[in-house]
Amino acid sequence: MNALTAVAQAVQTLAPWQQYICVACGLIYNEAEGDPDSSLPAGTRFSDIPEDWACPLCGVTKSDFEIYEPPSLETLRANAKNCNPVALPGQRHRPGVVIVGAGRAGWQLAENLRAADATLPITLVTVCAGDVYDKPLLSVAMARQLPCEKLVRETGVDAARRLNLRLLAHTHAISISADSKQLRTTRGTLRYDQLVLAHGAQAALPAPLPASLCWRINHLGAYLQLRAALGQVDESGAKDVMIVGAGLIGSELANDLALGGHRITLLDVQAEPLARWQAEQAGQQVLQAWKDLPIRFVGGVKVAKVEKIDERIRVSTECGQQFEADQVIAATGLTPPSRLAQSAALAWQNGIAVEAQTLRTSNPDIYALGDCITVDGNASRFIEPISRQAKTIAASLTGCDAIPYEQRQIVVRVKTTSMPLSLH
Amino acid sequence: MNPADLPRECVLATPPAADALLAAVRTIAQGPLRQQVDAIDRQGHYPKAILQQLAAAGGMSAHLNAPHGSGDFFLAIQAMAEAAKVCGATGFMMWCQAVCGLYLQQSGNPALMGNVLTRHVAGLGMGGTALSNPMKSYAQIESLLLKATKVDGGYMVNGTLPWISNLQADHYCGAIAALPESNAELMFLLRCDAPGMELVECPTFSAMEGTGTYALRLKDYFVGQDDIMADPAKSLIAHIRAAFVMLQCGIAVGIIQGAIESMWAVESQLGHVNQYLEDRPDTLQAELNALVARVQKMAQTPFDTSTEFFIDVLDARAHGAELCLRATQSALMHQGARGYLMSSDVQRRVREAHFVAIVTPAIKHLRKEIARLSAEEMPA
Numbered sequence: 001m002n003a004l005t006a007v008a009q010a011v012q013t014l015a016p017w018q019q020y021i022c023v024a025c026g027l028i029y030n031e032a033e034g035d036p037d038s039s040l041p042a043g044t045r046f047s048d049i050p051e052d053w054a055c056p057l058c059g060v061t062k063s064d065f066e067i068y069e070p071p072s073l074e075t076l077r078a079n080a081k082n083c084n085p086v087a088l089p090g091q092r093h094r095p096g097v098v099i100v101g102a103g104r105a106g107w108q109l110a111e112n113l114r115a116a117d118a119t120l121p122i123t124l125v126t127v128c129a130g131d132v133y134d135k136p137l138l139s140v141a142m143a144r145q146l147p148c149e150k151l152v153r154e155t156g157v158d159a160a161r162r163l164n165l166r167l168l169a170h171t172h173a174i175s176i177s178a179d180s181k182q183l184r185t186t187r188g189t190l191r192y193d194q195l196v197l198a199h200g201a202q203a204a205l206p207a208p209l210p211a212s213l214c215w216r217i218n219h220l221g222a223y224l225q226l227r228a229a230l231g232q233v234d235e236s237g238a239k240d241v242m243i244v245g246a247g248l249i250g251s252e253l254a255n256d257l258a259l260g261g262h263r264i265t266l267l268d269v270q271a272e273p274l275a276r277w278q279a280e281q282a283g284q285q286v287l288q289a290w291k292d293l294p295i296r297f298v299g300g301v302k303v304a305k306v307e308k309i310d311e312r313i314r315v316s317t318e319c320g321q322q323f324e325a326d327q328v329i330a331a332t333g334l335t336p337p338s339r340l341a342q343s344a345a346l347a348w349q350n351g352i353a354v355e356a357q358t359l360r361t362s363n364p365d366i367y368a369l370g371d372c373i374t375v376d377g378n379a380s381r382f383i384e385p386i387s388r389q390a391k392t393i394a395a396s397l398t399g400c401d402a403i404p405y406e407q408r409q410i411v412v413r414v415k416t417t418s419m420p421l422s423l424h
Numbered sequence: 425m426n427p428a429d430l431p432r433e434c435v436l437a438t439p440p441a442a443d444a445l446l447a448a449v450r451t452i453a454q455g456p457l458r459q460q461v462d463a464i465d466r467q468g469h470y471p472k473a474i475l476q477q478l479a480a481a482g483g484m485s486a487h488l489n490a491p492h493g494s495g496d497f498f499l500a501i502q503a504m505a506e507a508a509k510v511c512g513a514t515g516f517m518m519w520c521q522a523v524c525g526l527y528l529q530q531s532g533n534p535a536l537m538g539n540v541l542t543r544h545v546a547g548l549g550m551g552g553t554a555l556s557n558p559m560k561s562y563a564q565i566e567s568l569l570l571k572a573t574k575v576d577g578g579y580m581v582n583g584t585l586p587w588i589s590n591l592q593a594d595h596y597c598g599a600i601a602a603l604p605e606s607n608a609e610l611m612f613l614l615r616c617d618a619p620g621m622e623l624v625e626c627p628t629f630s631a632m633e634g635t636g637t638y639a640l641r642l643k644d645y646f647v648g649q650d651d652i653m654a655d656p657a658k659s660l661i662a663h664i665r666a667a668f669v670m671l672q673c674g675i676a677v678g679i680i681q682g683a684i685e686s687m688w689a690v691e692s693q694l695g696h697v698n699q700y701l702e703d704r705p706d707t708l709q710a711e712l713n714a715l716v717a718r719v720q721k722m723a724q725t726p727f728d729t730s731t732e733f734f735i736d737v738l739d740a741r742a743h744g745a746e747l748c749l750r751a752t753q754s755a756l757m758h759q760g761a762r763g764y765l766m767s768s769d770v771q772r773r774v775r776e777a778h779f780v781a782i783v784t785p786a787i788k789h790l791r792k793e794i795a796r797l798s799a800e801e802m803p804a
Contacts, residue, residue: 021693025761025762026690026693026694026759026762027762057762057765070692071691071692073688076688076691076692076695077706079691079695080691080695080699080704080705080706081706127798127800172794172795172798174735174739174794174798175736175739177711177714177715177743179710179711179714180707180710180711180714184739184742184743186791186792186794186795186798187791189743189746202800211800211801211802212801212802212803212804213803214803215802215803216800216802222800222802225802229803327803328803339732339735
C-alpha cells in the first residue's frame with residue numbers, strides 16, 4: 001500500500017456518512033446503518049457494496065442508486081408553492097355557494113343566484129325540511145281559515161329540483177373553518193367558495209321561561225306543533241293560551257288565535273301592547289280592535305315563574321299575580337345565534353355585523369342577510385328588506401353589476417285583522 | 425397504603441415542566457417506541473414498558489390537578505400526539521390511561537384518590553375506560569350493558585362489555601352499570617383480577633393489535649365502597665364528558681402530523697407528480713394548525729359543562745377524525761408503491777385513521793349527538 005492510498009483511505013474513513021436513494025422505489029441506503037439483512041454491517045461505504053447487491057425493497061441493483069441529500073423542509077415548502085398544480089381542488093368539483101338557512105332569506109338568495117347563473121353550484125343547508133312558506137301567514141292563518149297543509153307553498157325537495165341546487169335538509173351547520181373555507185355540518189363537511197349566512201334569529205327566552213313549557217313561534221315547524229297541541233276548537237274545545245310579550249308577533253298571534261276561538265291572556269312588561277309605537281297610539285288602537293275578542297291584556301307585569309301543575313301551566317308574575325293556561329307562548333324578542341359567526345371570528349355587533357352596501361361580513365368570503373345581520377349594530381327583522389338584500393348579494397357573487405343595498409324606513413303593517421294598522 | 429410508602433422514584437416531586445415533558449415523551453417515541461411499532465400494530469405486542477416510561481415522564485398525567493399534574497389538558501394532548509405520530513395504538517393507550525386517571529381524581533373517593541391514583545400516575549397501576557357503551561347510552565344510541573343491584577356493603581354487577589382497551593390481568597378500568605331499581609347509574613373501578621371478572625380475547629383487528637383490548641364478562645362481580653367512583657354517576661359524567669372527548673384529539677393530531685411528514689419525506693423525488701394530488705402537505709398542515717389552535721383554546725376550560733361548549737368539543741373531535749382519514753389517505757397517494765408496502769408506516773396510518781374514525785365516539789355518533797344537542801327544545 002503506497003502512501004497516497006493510505007491517505008485516501010483515511011480521508012474516506014473520516015468523511016461524513018452518505019445516503020443513497022434507489023431511483024426505482026425510493027429506499028434510502030444510509031452508510032451509517034448499512035444493510036445488516038444483506039450482510040452489510042453498519043458503516044459500509046456505498047462504494048464498498050458488492051455489485052451483486054440488490055435493493056432490499058424492490059430488487060434493483062446498485063447502479064440504480066444515486067446519492068441522496070435530504071432537503072430542508074423550508075426548501076420543499078418553497079418549491080411546492082412555486083409549482084402550479086394542474087388540478088386544484090375545486091376546479092373539477094367547484095364548491096360554489098353554500099347558503100345556511102332555508103327561510104325566506106335563504107330561498108330568495110338561491111332564486112336570485114340561479115336566475116343570474118345557470119351553472120353555479122348552490123348548496124342550501126337547513127335544520128328544517130326546507131319547505132317554502134310565507135312566515136307572515138303564521139300570524140293570520142286562523143283568521144283566513146288556512147288549513148295547515150296549505151301553508152307550504154312548495155316543498156323543499158321540489159324547490160331544490162326546480163332551482164337545481166343541493167338541499168341538505170334536517171342538517172345543523174356547526175362551525176366554519178374559515179382558513180380552509182369549509183362549513184362543518186351534521187351531515188358532513190362542505191367546501192365553499194362563498195358562504196352566505198341566512199340562518200335568522202332565535203327566540204330570546206328570559207330565564208323564568210323554560211323552553212320545555214313555552215312555545216316560540218319563529219318558524220313553520222314550531223307553529224304546526226303548536227296548532228297540533230291546541231287541537232280543533234270544534235273537536236277539543238277552546239283552550240286558554242297565555243302569550244308573554246305584546247310586541248308585533250305577540251299581538252298578531254293573540255289576535256289570530258282569538259279569532260280561531262281560543263281564550264287569550266296577553267302579558268307585557270309595558271303598560272300597553274305595541275309599546276314601541278306608543279307615539280302613534282298603536283296600543284290604544286289595537287285594544288279597541290280587540291274589544292269583542294276573547295283577549296285579556298295585562299300590562300306592567302314581569303313573569304317570575306312558569307311551572308307545570310298537572311296538565312296545566314301556571315304563570316306567576318313578580319307582583320304576585322297567577323294565571324293558568326293550557327299553552328304558553330313566549331314572544332319576547334329575537335336574538336341571532338352566534339355559534340357560526342364566532343367559529344369564523346366574524347365581527348359581531350348585536351348580530352353578524354355586515355358592511356351596509358355589500359352585506360359582506362368581516363370575512364371577504366362570507367356574506368349574511370335577513371334576521372341574523374346588523375348594520376352599525378342595528379337589526380331590522382322585517383320581511384321587506386330581505387328580497388333587496390338577496391339581490392345585492394346575488395349580484396356580487398355572480399359578478400354582475402353591483403346593486404348596493406339601501407337601508408329604508410320600514411312601514412310595519414300590523415296584521416290585527418279586524419283593524420289592521422300601519423306603523424312607521 | 426399511603427403515597428409516602430411507595431418507592432421514591434414512583435412519586436414525582438413536582439410535575440415536569442411542559443418543554444421537558446414533551447422532550448422526554450419525544451425521546452421515548454422516536455427511540456424505543458419506533459422500534460416496536462410494527463409488533464404493536466400487527467403482532468399484538470402490548471408495550472407495557474414503554475407505557476410505564478411514558479407515565480414516569482408525566483406523559484399521561486399533565487391534565488390532572490396538582491400534585492399529580494399541572495391541570496394542563498393541552499399539554500396532555502400534545503404528549504399524546506408525540507406518541508401517536510409514531511404509533512397510533514400507543515397514543516390511544518395514553519388516552520385510556522389519562523382518562524382513567526381523570527376518573528380516579530374526580531371521583532372524590534379518598535380510597536381512589538390516594539394510593540390508587542399515585543400508583544396510576546407513576547405507571548405502576550394501569551388501566552382503561554369502559555365508558556364507550558355508557559357514552560353511547562347518554563347520547564341515546566344504545567342502552568347500558570352492565571346492571572348493578574344493591575347488596576350488603578356495595579353492589580353486585582352482571583353483564584358483558586365488548587372491546588375495552590389498555591387491559592392486562594392486573595389492570596383496571598372505569599366502568600358504569602345501570603341501577604334499574606333507582607333509574608340511575610353507578611360508576612366504579614372495575615378490577616381485572618377480582619373474582620367474577622373474566623377477560624375474553626377479541627378477534628383480530630385490522631390495526632393496533634397490541635392495545636390490550638378484551639371483552640369483559642362480569643358474573644356477580646362485587647363493588648365495595650372503596651371502588652365507587654360516583655353513585656349516582658350522572659353529575660360526574662356531566663362534569664368530565666367534554667374532557668373525555670377533548671383528550672382524544674391528541675391521537676388524531678399525532679396521526680395527521682405523521683402523515684404530513686411522510687408526504688414531505690418523498691417531496692424531493694415525487695413532488696413533480698405529487699403536485700397533481702388533492703390535499704397537499706402544506707394545505708393539510710394549515711388545516712391541522714387551525715384545528716390545534718381551536719383545541720388549545722378549548723383545553724383552557726375542560727370542565728365547562730355548557731351544551732354549547734360540548735358541541736364545540738364534539739365538532740373538533742369530528743374534525744380530527746375527518747382530517748385523519750384525508751391526511752393518511754393522501755399520504756399513501758403521495759408515497760405511492762412504497763407506502764403500500766406492509767412494512768410502511770404510511771399504510772399503517774391509514775388503518776390507524778380508520779380506528780380514530782370508528783372508535784367511540786365515531787364520526788357518525790358525533791354528528792348524531794351534535795344534532796340531538798342542537799335541536800330546539802319545544803313543549804311536549
